Amino acid sequence: MNTIGTDFRITLFGSSHGPVVGCTIDGCPPSMSLETGMIEEELILRRPQIGIGTARMERDHLEILSGVREGVTTGAPITITIANMDVDSSKYLRFRTVPRPGHADYPALMKYGESHDISGGGQFSGRMTAAMVAAGAVAKALLATVNVEVGAYTRSIGDVVDGEAHPFGQLVEERRVNAVRAASPETSKRMMKAILAAGEDNDSVGGTVQCECVGLPVGVGEPFFDSVEGEISKMIFSIPGVKGVEFGSGFEAARMKGSEHNDPYSVLEGRLITDTNHHGGVLGGITTGMPLVLRVAFKPTASIGQEQRSVDLGSMSETTLRIEGRHDPCIVPRAVVVVEAVVASVLADLCMRGGFLG
């Protein structure tokens, strides 16, 4: 369903080619400053960048319909809508009978039948992530009140991998200034090149996003089931195109020995820390006070300009289709702020549940 969260609860609505996408955020405490500009700033990071993005220009006109009075939250649910524009639904007609490979067309048509709104992907569209980013902006504002900060960046595009560690302050700064949301100007250029190359081939390319969170207190997370990793990954998999998520050492941990992987405890300025951070800031589903670190794998954009094999569902005969128009050859740069929004939303919820907020 379209609602997630316990104490900080988000309900999404809208579809790609309807009048709006939007969200209702329930549980946000009263008296918090919340300006339209704070949300717009986040939405800008999600917009396609000239040269590498889709041709669809979204101005992201947003409205706060409830829950905020004179720039301050009232304690009532906050509803935000973002208008859809520049919509041409006609070219989606064919996909009702010939589903696009890699898209949700086929299972969605089987589940929702004739009435499924396939235009622009309907409820399965990446457009829904604009509403997630709006909710994330509220979550970030809330976390900021207790000095918790979330920052993500593009860690890899195809074979271009940024394996370096980046100081948190620097990655947050840098990822706002380059179009691929990379953590350094050097990798930014190489990633840009990989994306443009894919686009020139009428192809697309995947990548990974790394997300970090600093300032979390010890003890966030509600095991057994509502662990930090479990709650985050549940929502992360709602982002279209995600194929995997890992925390700390992640899949690399499977190749390690316990003597390497265990992070020894030591004391720094009177505070307990771990010398390494293979655990990624969570043990037993609860934060340890070390930075939370996770990585998310995105598949290459499913919409590509090349001819692809599919099946006509009416006649159940094999056929081919070509998706027209320009498409993002890589969604990863735009997904960076979406991953941030998800992580912020989940942490806001878990911080509220644990009594660390509000």
Add this chain to the structure above:
Amino acid sequence: MNTIGTDFRITLFGSSHGPVVGCTIDGCPPSMSLETGMIEEELILRRPQIGIGTARMERDHLEILSGVREGVTTGAPITITIANMDVDSSKYLRFRTVPRPGHADYPALMKYGESHDISGGGQFSGRMTAAMVAAGAVAKALLATVNVEVGAYTRSIGDVVDGEAHPFGQLVEERRVNAVRAASPETSKRMMKAILAAGEDNDSVGGTVQCECVGLPVGVGEPFFDSVEGEISKMIFSIPGVKGVEFGSGFEAARMKGSEHNDPYSVLEGRLITDTNHHGGVLGGITTGMPLVLRVAFKPTASIGQEQRSVDLGSMSETTLRIEGRHDPCIVPRAVVVVEAVVASVLADLCMRGGFLG
């Protein structure tokens, strides 16, 4: 918290060194056959195997306290308890002040305070997974009524990786007969060797589990948020030691081109299929009818016999600790049936929610 699921709902209780661990399963339809033996058979797969396992012998004496009458479910909640035995709590006393690296001791003590039951890991113990396996046995019985089957195997132990594809029937068979739950006798031997080597070094080793599910109808999953991947991964991260989860091509997708990754549709015996399965049986959070495929990364067992650095929380001074007794040098083989249980539980819930069951 300790309840998960919407229509097929599991509540866990108990702790490692209390009288029992157990679960209550709510929503299981009436008139389903459920014998104690079916649950015991699954629990056997979770037991430590001679030579590689822990010395703690758990006979897993189980009782069905409610919801079943004369081997048939009544529609009322099913409560199952598994008695704990062979318990020596004294050796855990020290960890109340000197937390074990890689364990939940430190954040749990900070969150729950003095009263946290640290013995055997308390509520964070791998022992809780016995209750998950019991719930999973009920879920499997339920899925079997619509011919859905779940099977997992050890895909890697440290550097020993089984990259082969295995026919589903074969892997299900094979993983029951060898101690490491590998999909073939050859890899089984090499994995066993890796585990024994780690044990001889007073060390431990990680690994990965691959899980597959066949027979699923098209349309299971309740997006936007209650996607198949999201629901599964949320519960997967409750299993102690999990660091990552990926579906279909997973993290490999991040390196691929769209033209490689998109699975073309074709027709086989009048049914729509995809020629490849990079999508892993899910698109847009909904099953496509192709086999569901996922992989889970486990870190090396945190309890190792070597001396480790930690901190005395009382004096906030650095110290060392050595964990006594024998410990599983690798939990992966025992986790295979736990992953199956989780996947079965989540799919039972989503199948019920989608009207495919009960």
Add this chain to the structure above:
Amino acid sequence: MNTIGTDFRITLFGSSHGPVVGCTIDGCPPSMSLETGMIEEELILRRPQIGIGTARMERDHLEILSGVREGVTTGAPITITIANMDVDSSKYLRFRTVPRPGHADYPALMKYGESHDISGGGQFSGRMTAAMVAAGAVAKALLATVNVEVGAYTRSIGDVVDGEAHPFGQLVEERRVNAVRAASPETSKRMMKAILAAGEDNDSVGGTVQCECVGLPVGVGEPFFDSVEGEISKMIFSIPGVKGVEFGSGFEAARMKGSEHNDPYSVLEGRLITDTNHHGGVLGGITTGMPLVLRVAFKPTASIGQEQRSVDLGSMSETTLRIEGRHDPCIVPRAVVVVEAVVASVLADLCMRGGFLG
């Protein structure tokens, strides 16, 4: 919080003096006909009636923002907004320091603090019930697909009590044509008189609503906790002004003997029925197939024109206040369609959960 329901889930938002009130309905199946007119028709029943209502004229301009395409549901969440108009917030300023007796002002100010939006009652306003009615219209359309129908009427206003039984078809018809939503023209006149008399005294008067539901299958309701009565009454108490709810014989049952109260079973046209309906259509929290019958008690409108004693929260000194403007001397007639909406919404949810719908 502002979300209710499991399979048919409603999220409310907005406030009395913000731009809109609205709701998102999640879980409504695809392919159902849903026209704006169907919702407007219900909203008309909630409007103040000339002569007895408030002077605030609400045209209830509504918009369906998502989930409906060309008059048919798509399976995606349905978001409906109803614009607020004719708003004068200035007169509410005083209530921030001098709370109105019988209103939520005092506890809301204590809970949400300075930022609480007190204008028009904010989130506690009867205006929120417009959004409930909109959601109820969707629920009614859904129930109609399986021939379940909900109808309510004003059973009493002050001392004017309509103790008669009314054939369902007749009460549904009649309650739409008279301004007090009574089940017969005679009582309508006497109730109207009671309301006008209260208004002339600058006073208000309470009353009760009776709601019935016919066509329900046997077996709706999900005990132990999610009983028909429990689910309905939870949502009923969200309607401002409700003080009690009873099913079937209700409080009268407390005075009865078992031999009178037990409804004997008999057979009518091959179907099991009960000869009487003291149980009100529910036993053990599950529907029996007999008409569901409930009654809801409403207190007199809290806003009255007479001077009332209150306290200035700033100086903590006793004072008086007089609420200006015209107010509904009785909300009961307008609450009739709200009670219907609530009962329809809950039954739609329980019917979906029980597999009777969609």
Add this chain to the structure above:
Amino acid sequence: MNTIGTDFRITLFGSSHGPVVGCTIDGCPPSMSLETGMIEEELILRRPQIGIGTARMERDHLEILSGVREGVTTGAPITITIANMDVDSSKYLRFRTVPRPGHADYPALMKYGESHDISGGGQFSGRMTAAMVAAGAVAKALLATVNVEVGAYTRSIGDVVDGEAHPFGQLVEERRVNAVRAASPETSKRMMKAILAAGEDNDSVGGTVQCECVGLPVGVGEPFFDSVEGEISKMIFSIPGVKGVEFGSGFEAARMKGSEHNDPYSVLEGRLITDTNHHGGVLGGITTGMPLVLRVAFKPTASIGQEQRSVDLGSMSETTLRIEGRHDPCIVPRAVVVVEAVVASVLADLCMRGGFLG
């Protein structure tokens, strides 16, 4: 389903004639004192009293299976079982084909089919309330840590009505010493007589329970939907035999004028109070700091010794049945502590959600 509550969450299990009834309480904070004796004391109040109760003797042997170590909660879920004894299921066989009037037999058989465990009412048995009382004992202990106290008493049995107001301390004391749980010795005698008279006629009689709660802070309750009244009444309707619930003035409010009903605010010892308490301690779904007052209507026990008309479901022909054995001619006195348990459980949950506890 069988789980209720958000932050203080109760899962019930068991059935009347299975080995146990029990509950799991999730969310209870660590470090709270919890002894078996505290729960037993509450269960004693639920036991049938010599002379007026059923002949079934339940010794209520209880066990705490998890969540408590050395008399102190650990923060892990608390599971409590209460053994069933003295069970004779044979006499329930006939009700599988000839449902008892006033019981859940008929709808339960239609919903759960052949496998429904009808013995002793199965999951619909009043026996389930023993588990509710156990959970309530935990909730009471938790509320006591912030000086919130819940007390109930029998307000009426048939025509014997106790319309007096009773000081809270006195009613709590008195209702423990007389068998009908009345608030004064005088009414106790008259109520006892009414119950015995019904029993002598092989009949039964209904009644009402009044419940009060003192010490609540201002601001408990989570509107719009999770109001104090809504949350309490949802759980109250799970108690077998409940037909109505009302708060404060309740149904009487429907006959009142606003000028009578509105409770004027005044100041007492620097604290805001209301002079009267028609609102019953809640406005807008949130507590006002005045005593919470509610009344619950119970129907007469459905099991009576007289011959009753029913239908044989096999042949669909009318027949009669007589329920053998001795039965409670009135469940109201035993329900008093159950109502207390429900109110305490819901308030514990809402206090936790509002940040007033733990």
